[in-house]
Amino acid sequence: MNDTAATGPHISIRALTMAYGSFVIQRDLSFDIGRGDIFVIMGGSGCGKSTLLKHMLGLLAPAKGEILYSGESFTRASTQQRDAIRRRWGITYQSGGMLSAMTLEENVALPLQLYSDYSRGEIADIVAYKLALVGLAGYQSYYPAEISGGMLKRAALARAIALDPEILFFDEPSAGLDPISSRLLDDLILELKESTGATVVIVTHELASIFAIATNSVYLDAGSRTMIDGGDPAYLRDHSRQAVVREFLTRGGSTEKTAPTRSQDRE
Secondary structure, X not given: OOHHHHHOOOEEEEEEEEEEXXXXXXXXXXXXXXXXXXXXXXXXXXXXXXXXXXXXOOOOOOOEEEEEEOOEEOOOOOHHHHHXXXXXXXXXXXXXXXXXXXXXXXXXXXXXXXXXXXXXXXXHHHHHHHHHHOOOOOOOOOOHHXXXXXXXXXXXXHHXXXXXXXXXXXXOOOOOOOHXXXXXXXXXXHHHHHHHOOEEEEEOOOHHHHHHHOOEEEEEEOOOOEEEEEOOHHXXXXXXXXXXXXXXXXXXXXXXXHOOOHHHHHO
Protein backbone atom coordinates (compact mmCIF):
# COMPACT_ATOMS: atom_id res chain seq x y z
CA MET A 1 0.00 0.00 0.00
CA ASN A 2 1.47 3.39 -0.95
CA ASP A 3 1.68 6.44 1.36
CA THR A 4 -1.22 8.18 -0.40
CA ALA A 5 -3.48 5.19 0.16
CA ALA A 6 -2.39 4.97 3.79
CA THR A 7 -3.23 8.61 4.50
CA GLY A 8 -6.19 9.14 2.16
CA PRO A 9 -9.82 8.06 2.65
CA HIS A 10 -10.29 4.49 3.77
CA ILE A 11 -13.36 4.12 1.53
CA SER A 12 -14.39 6.29 -1.41
CA ILE A 13 -17.70 6.23 -3.25
CA ARG A 14 -17.52 7.91 -6.65
CA ALA A 15 -20.57 8.85 -8.79
CA LEU A 16 -22.31 5.63 -7.75
CA THR A 17 -25.71 4.77 -9.20
CA MET A 18 -27.61 1.76 -7.85
CA ALA A 19 -30.43 0.26 -9.84
CA TYR A 20 -32.51 -2.87 -10.33
CA GLY A 21 -32.83 -3.00 -14.08
CA SER A 22 -34.22 0.36 -15.19
CA PHE A 23 -35.42 1.27 -11.69
CA VAL A 24 -32.92 3.60 -10.02
CA ILE A 25 -32.57 3.26 -6.22
CA GLN A 26 -29.98 6.00 -5.71
CA ARG A 27 -27.91 8.02 -8.17
CA ASP A 28 -24.72 10.09 -8.16
CA LEU A 29 -23.50 9.12 -4.70
CA SER A 30 -20.05 10.53 -3.93
CA PHE A 31 -18.51 10.62 -0.45
CA ASP A 32 -15.45 9.55 1.52
CA ILE A 33 -15.13 7.56 4.74
CA GLY A 34 -12.04 8.47 6.72
CA ARG A 35 -9.79 6.07 8.59
CA GLY A 36 -11.12 5.52 12.08
CA ASP A 37 -14.53 7.00 11.29
CA ILE A 38 -17.70 5.54 12.73
CA PHE A 39 -19.74 6.24 9.62
CA VAL A 40 -23.52 5.88 9.54
CA ILE A 41 -25.57 5.35 6.38
CA MET A 42 -28.98 6.80 7.25
CA GLY A 43 -32.28 7.78 5.68
CA GLY A 44 -35.95 6.89 5.67
CA SER A 45 -37.41 3.48 4.91
CA GLY A 46 -36.84 2.31 1.36
CA CYS A 47 -34.14 4.85 0.57
CA GLY A 48 -31.51 2.21 -0.25
CA LYS A 49 -29.36 2.06 2.90
CA SER A 50 -28.94 -1.72 2.91
CA THR A 51 -28.63 -1.72 -0.87
CA LEU A 52 -25.68 0.66 -0.59
CA LEU A 53 -24.06 -1.61 1.98
CA LYS A 54 -24.51 -4.59 -0.36
CA HIS A 55 -22.78 -2.63 -3.13
CA MET A 56 -19.91 -1.76 -0.79
CA LEU A 57 -19.55 -5.46 0.08
CA GLY A 58 -19.61 -6.50 -3.58
CA LEU A 59 -22.89 -8.40 -3.26
CA LEU A 60 -24.45 -6.13 -5.89
CA ALA A 61 -22.82 -4.49 -8.90
CA PRO A 62 -23.32 -0.75 -9.47
CA ALA A 63 -25.10 0.50 -12.56
CA LYS A 64 -22.51 3.28 -12.72
CA GLY A 65 -19.66 4.59 -10.63
CA GLU A 66 -16.93 3.11 -8.51
CA ILE A 67 -16.08 2.02 -4.96
CA LEU A 68 -12.49 2.25 -3.74
CA TYR A 69 -10.75 0.88 -0.64
CA SER A 70 -7.54 2.68 0.33
CA GLY A 71 -7.49 4.14 -3.18
CA GLU A 72 -7.79 0.72 -4.83
CA SER A 73 -10.81 0.14 -7.07
CA PHE A 74 -13.00 -2.64 -5.73
CA THR A 75 -15.45 -2.25 -8.60
CA ARG A 76 -12.87 -2.95 -11.30
CA ALA A 77 -10.77 -5.42 -9.30
CA SER A 78 -10.26 -9.04 -10.31
CA THR A 79 -11.78 -11.83 -8.23
CA GLN A 80 -8.40 -12.46 -6.60
CA GLN A 81 -7.92 -8.76 -5.81
CA ARG A 82 -11.45 -8.54 -4.35
CA ASP A 83 -10.76 -11.52 -2.11
CA ALA A 84 -7.61 -9.82 -0.83
CA ILE A 85 -9.55 -6.63 -0.06
CA ARG A 86 -12.33 -8.59 1.68
CA ARG A 87 -9.78 -10.23 4.01
CA ARG A 88 -9.43 -6.81 5.64
CA TRP A 89 -13.13 -6.67 6.58
CA GLY A 90 -15.32 -7.89 9.39
CA ILE A 91 -19.09 -8.09 8.81
CA THR A 92 -22.07 -8.54 11.09
CA TYR A 93 -25.55 -9.03 9.68
CA GLN A 94 -28.91 -7.95 11.05
CA SER A 95 -29.80 -11.53 12.04
CA GLY A 96 -26.35 -12.19 13.46
CA GLY A 97 -25.58 -14.80 10.81
CA MET A 98 -24.26 -17.34 13.31
CA LEU A 99 -24.34 -20.99 12.22
CA SER A 100 -26.89 -22.69 14.47
CA ALA A 101 -25.26 -26.15 14.36
CA MET A 102 -21.95 -24.77 15.67
CA THR A 103 -21.00 -23.61 19.15
CA LEU A 104 -19.88 -20.02 19.68
CA GLU A 105 -16.28 -21.25 19.76
CA GLU A 106 -16.71 -23.04 16.44
CA ASN A 107 -18.42 -20.02 14.87
CA VAL A 108 -15.70 -17.59 15.90
CA ALA A 109 -12.95 -20.08 14.95
CA LEU A 110 -14.29 -20.54 11.40
CA PRO A 111 -12.66 -17.49 9.73
CA LEU A 112 -9.38 -18.29 11.52
CA GLN A 113 -9.47 -21.83 10.22
CA LEU A 114 -10.25 -20.68 6.69
CA TYR A 115 -7.95 -17.67 6.36
CA SER A 116 -5.03 -18.05 8.78
CA ASP A 117 -2.14 -20.41 9.45
CA TYR A 118 -2.65 -20.55 13.22
CA SER A 119 -2.45 -23.91 14.96
CA ARG A 120 -5.49 -25.44 16.67
CA GLY A 121 -4.21 -24.32 20.07
CA GLU A 122 -3.52 -20.78 18.87
CA ILE A 123 -7.01 -20.56 17.37
CA ALA A 124 -8.56 -21.70 20.65
CA ASP A 125 -6.63 -18.98 22.51
CA ILE A 126 -7.66 -16.30 20.01
CA VAL A 127 -11.31 -17.37 20.14
CA ALA A 128 -11.32 -17.26 23.95
CA TYR A 129 -9.76 -13.78 23.84
CA LYS A 130 -12.24 -12.44 21.27
CA LEU A 131 -15.22 -13.80 23.20
CA ALA A 132 -13.84 -12.23 26.37
CA LEU A 133 -13.53 -8.89 24.56
CA VAL A 134 -17.28 -8.89 23.87
CA GLY A 135 -18.20 -10.06 27.36
CA LEU A 136 -18.78 -13.73 26.55
CA ALA A 137 -15.90 -15.38 28.40
CA GLY A 138 -16.90 -18.91 29.37
CA TYR A 139 -19.59 -19.24 26.69
CA GLN A 140 -17.46 -21.10 24.14
CA SER A 141 -19.53 -24.30 24.32
CA TYR A 142 -22.93 -22.60 24.01
CA TYR A 143 -24.97 -22.80 20.82
CA PRO A 144 -26.61 -19.68 19.31
CA ALA A 145 -30.08 -20.85 20.34
CA GLU A 146 -28.96 -21.05 23.97
CA ILE A 147 -28.12 -17.36 24.42
CA SER A 148 -30.09 -14.11 24.36
CA GLY A 149 -30.46 -11.78 21.37
CA GLY A 150 -28.00 -9.29 22.81
CA MET A 151 -25.45 -12.00 23.49
CA LEU A 152 -25.94 -13.32 19.96
CA LYS A 153 -25.10 -9.88 18.53
CA ARG A 154 -21.94 -9.80 20.64
CA ALA A 155 -20.98 -13.30 19.54
CA ALA A 156 -21.38 -12.25 15.92
CA LEU A 157 -19.13 -9.28 16.64
CA ALA A 158 -16.50 -11.61 18.14
CA ARG A 159 -16.51 -13.58 14.89
CA ALA A 160 -16.29 -10.36 12.85
CA ILE A 161 -13.14 -9.26 14.69
CA ALA A 162 -11.50 -12.69 14.70
CA LEU A 163 -9.01 -11.69 12.00
CA ASP A 164 -8.39 -8.14 13.33
CA PRO A 165 -10.08 -6.38 10.39
CA GLU A 166 -9.33 -2.84 9.23
CA ILE A 167 -13.01 -2.19 8.50
CA LEU A 168 -16.12 -3.37 10.38
CA PHE A 169 -19.51 -3.36 8.63
CA PHE A 170 -22.78 -3.50 10.59
CA ASP A 171 -26.27 -3.91 9.14
CA GLU A 172 -28.83 -2.64 11.70
CA PRO A 173 -26.81 -3.91 14.70
CA SER A 174 -29.47 -2.86 17.26
CA ALA A 175 -32.42 -4.44 15.42
CA GLY A 176 -34.57 -6.47 17.80
CA LEU A 177 -32.72 -5.39 20.94
CA ASP A 178 -34.20 -3.68 23.98
CA PRO A 179 -32.84 -0.17 24.78
CA ILE A 180 -30.41 -1.41 27.45
CA SER A 181 -28.95 -4.13 25.22
CA SER A 182 -28.74 -1.65 22.36
CA ARG A 183 -26.83 0.82 24.54
CA LEU A 184 -24.43 -1.90 25.68
CA LEU A 185 -23.80 -2.87 22.04
CA ASP A 186 -23.08 0.79 21.18
CA ASP A 187 -20.59 0.92 24.06
CA LEU A 188 -18.95 -2.25 22.80
CA ILE A 189 -18.61 -0.89 19.25
CA LEU A 190 -16.98 2.26 20.66
CA GLU A 191 -14.58 0.25 22.82
CA LEU A 192 -13.55 -2.00 19.95
CA LYS A 193 -13.08 0.94 17.63
CA GLU A 194 -10.88 2.70 20.19
CA SER A 195 -8.82 -0.42 20.91
CA THR A 196 -8.38 -1.59 17.30
CA GLY A 197 -8.48 1.68 15.32
CA ALA A 198 -10.86 0.05 12.83
CA THR A 199 -13.07 2.07 10.51
CA VAL A 200 -16.73 1.30 11.24
CA VAL A 201 -19.59 1.51 8.71
CA ILE A 202 -23.12 1.12 10.08
CA VAL A 203 -26.56 1.02 8.48
CA THR A 204 -29.08 2.09 11.11
CA HIS A 205 -32.20 4.20 11.70
CA GLU A 206 -31.83 4.19 15.51
CA LEU A 207 -31.38 7.78 16.69
CA ALA A 208 -29.89 6.82 20.04
CA SER A 209 -27.15 4.82 18.33
CA ILE A 210 -26.56 7.45 15.67
CA PHE A 211 -25.93 10.19 18.23
CA ALA A 212 -24.05 7.91 20.63
CA ILE A 213 -21.37 6.63 18.30
CA ALA A 214 -21.34 8.24 14.83
CA THR A 215 -18.55 10.62 13.82
CA ASN A 216 -19.70 11.02 10.22
CA SER A 217 -22.67 10.10 8.05
CA VAL A 218 -24.47 10.32 4.74
CA TYR A 219 -28.21 10.86 4.32
CA LEU A 220 -29.92 9.07 1.42
CA ASP A 221 -33.20 10.62 0.31
CA ALA A 222 -35.90 8.33 -1.08
CA GLY A 223 -37.72 11.14 -2.89
CA SER A 224 -34.87 12.60 -4.92
CA ARG A 225 -33.05 9.23 -5.00
CA THR A 226 -29.69 10.69 -4.11
CA MET A 227 -27.67 11.84 -1.11
CA ILE A 228 -28.72 15.26 0.12
CA ASP A 229 -26.42 15.80 3.10
CA GLY A 230 -23.60 14.34 5.12
CA GLY A 231 -21.38 15.00 8.11
CA ASP A 232 -21.53 14.73 11.89
CA PRO A 233 -25.15 13.75 12.70
CA ALA A 234 -25.29 16.07 15.74
CA TYR A 235 -24.32 19.00 13.52
CA LEU A 236 -26.78 17.98 10.80
CA ARG A 237 -29.59 17.73 13.36
CA ASP A 238 -29.17 21.40 14.26
CA HIS A 239 -27.74 22.95 11.09
CA SER A 240 -28.61 20.93 7.99
CA ARG A 241 -30.09 23.06 5.22
CA GLN A 242 -32.33 20.13 4.31
CA ALA A 243 -35.56 20.09 6.34
CA VAL A 244 -36.05 16.37 5.77
CA VAL A 245 -32.67 15.67 7.38
CA ARG A 246 -33.45 17.81 10.43
CA GLU A 247 -36.86 16.15 10.75
CA PHE A 248 -35.33 12.67 10.52
CA LEU A 249 -32.80 13.49 13.24
CA THR A 250 -35.32 15.12 15.61
CA ARG A 251 -38.22 12.71 15.24
CA GLY A 252 -39.82 11.72 18.51
CA GLY A 253 -39.06 14.98 20.32
CA SER A 254 -36.03 16.92 21.47
CA THR A 255 -34.49 14.45 23.94
CA GLU A 256 -31.57 13.62 21.67
CA LYS A 257 -31.04 17.29 20.87
CA THR A 258 -30.61 18.43 24.47
CA ALA A 259 -28.68 15.42 25.77
CA PRO A 260 -24.88 15.43 25.29
CA THR A 261 -23.66 12.94 22.74
CA ARG A 262 -21.11 10.32 23.70
CA SER A 263 -18.73 11.77 21.12
CA GLN A 264 -18.88 15.06 23.06
CA ASP A 265 -18.24 13.17 26.30
CA ARG A 266 -15.04 11.76 24.81
CA GLU A 267 -13.69 15.12 23.70
